[in-house]
Amino acid sequence: MKNISVIKCGGSTISELSEAFFKSVLLMQQEGKHPIIVHGGGPDINQWLAKHQVESEFVDGLRKTTAEVLETVEMVLCGKVNKQVVTQLQQAGGNVVGLSGCDGRLLQVEAVNQAKLGYVGEVRAVNGELLIALMEMGIIPVIAPIGMNEAGDHYNVNADSAAAAVARELGAEQLVFVTDVDGILKDGECLEQVTAEEIEAYIADGTIYGGMLPKVRAALSTLTDTLQSVMIMNGKATTITENGTVKGTTIVKSANIKLSVT
Template identity: 40%
Template sequence: MSLNRNAAINVANVLTEALPYIQRFTNRTIVVKFGGNAMVDEALQNSFARDIVLMKLVGMNPIVVHGGGPQIGELLDKLNIQSEFIDGMRVTDSATMDVVEMVLGASVNKQIVSLINRNGGSAVGLTGKDGQLIRARKLTVSRQTADMSAPEIIDIGQVGEVDRIDTGVINMLINSDFIPVIAPIGVDKEGRSYNINADLVAGKIAEVLQAEKLMLLTNVSGLLDKSGEVLTGLTTKQVDSLIEDGTIYGGMLPKIACALDAVKGGVTSAHIVDGRVDHAVLLEIFTDEGVGTLITNKTTSL
């Protein structure tokens, strides 16, 4: 048998495996948080863009939410603006917020839109300020004092959390066959801008839209057990137990908490996906094995 024929059969096998997933997820909303290596490696960028375009072409409704921490840090360094972090969050004064809006709302957002469009899609860039898509409130950070009296409230500036999501703009774009690309900048009722964690924004958008899937691209292979093996097919109860016994800890906790909240809020499944893998999004959606950790309320799920 010729190599060309073998290659053709492999393609047919892949399409056959993908078919039930395509049928199940047609007209379903899938929210993808784009970040990590996938966001800075040129080959992975194009791989991601083609995945998103293909999802749209086969009838799904992908929504992209992106971060941009490294790019923000790079510009702040160039401008000699000192960065300070408290509990992993960048303290955001007015000067830093200007840079955040410049990087997320203009530079990074437009790059992703252009990337998707160059690969055959029709993307439209937004920030949470457009159409008041993301109503924000100031994030409060507290620490227990040494004398165990009332907790100390720490001001980290214009760092916010999601108050509510107005889905009107998103639905308008989806219904017009566009792919929304959203920067995680929110606005409060006084018009003040806030920098919000992209995972949290993606999770809240997925929850409000009752999305089929929330996919969080990361720089790790997924949620690992204590032996270093990837865990998947987890129920929310199992995840709660893994948090209680210390299997999930440190930097993975906020991401898992975001995924857990989304599933408990009505999203069918959440996925912690290894964004370092070429075509990670398609592999997670269209194959039996996937490339990360699946969390769902159901005992089994495609």
């Protein structure tokens, strides 16, 4: 299947995404693209962890996930946030199905580092046939990033990494990270375009840090001959399609490639 667009919506932006944003996703579908949404849910998870007095910490931009933390993460991502996104897309006129990565073994994972991170999984395989079957029926899949290993154990998956894995498996032509910042910032200014080589330098000098690390690493892992650029954009500021362009940072394989969003 061609013209697949994977859109990762950060948890910090979901509650503030406008009706225009969701309509822009449907417009992509009407124009012949096949959108897939992968979402996070950090702020909601933090709220529920605090409510239940469960301690949580981040290691290298990833949430350390104990069994107790996982129970809350799965409840929030699959039960609350996923259905919120599904509802908003359906209210905008879309035909939508919400899934967790456990449904149909959609996201098959292995532990990243059980001793260091607990139940944090890395995607090893994606059930692309399931997603294609849904898209062929005109359905927009909305994916909560909880995965499962061969033994049936559930794992928290970084949503950026999950989106990248889905994009790689399906040979997507577009990958967009919708977040609460304009893109990669250097000295307070948003960088319009950066190459893979520049990304490594910015990580080394501390320009890229914290929650942006998983995004850029996921972007770099996704760049292929089919998908040669990845966009990081502010979901609070614009929609995906606005006069054919969006404001944000485009990560490219080489300096002469630009991301076209139409």
